[in-house]
Amino acid sequence: MLKITGLFTAAAIALAPAAFARTATRPAPMWHSTQLVGTPVYNAQHQKIGTVADVLVSPTGAETEAVLNISGFVGMKKEIAVPLNHLIPGAGHTMAMGHATKADLMAFPDYQDVGGDG
Secondary structure, three states, X not given: OHHHHHHHHHHHHHHHHHHHOOOOOOOOOOOOXXXXXXXXXXXXXXXXXXXXXXXXXXXXXXXXXXXXXXXXXXXXXXXXXXXXXXOEXXXXXXXXXXXXXXXXXXXXXXOOOOOOOO
8 A cells, every 4th residue: 555655646746847837838928026126107198107116925926916106296205005917017118007196096005014024
């Protein structure tokens, strides 16, 4: 019985990389997190509404957020967090965020780092 269990374990280990491997072809180019940081964010009216300051991933990988720097009126600045899937890669090295305005984003709660390495 031990020999059979060992055989199944060896087979499972040998096949595991294939189960987790990504396909060789990707549907679109992927961005590195280092490429996202510093990227300007524009709305549908082509107004710059912020800049990506950081990318956050939950411990399980199920949630991802982008921390955005928003500059308001008269030097007012704040950081907010939005789901990363709300940002769409735009032309060149930019991101788009629908019809959001700076005023909309300034009304978001301030981002507070509650742990991690950041």
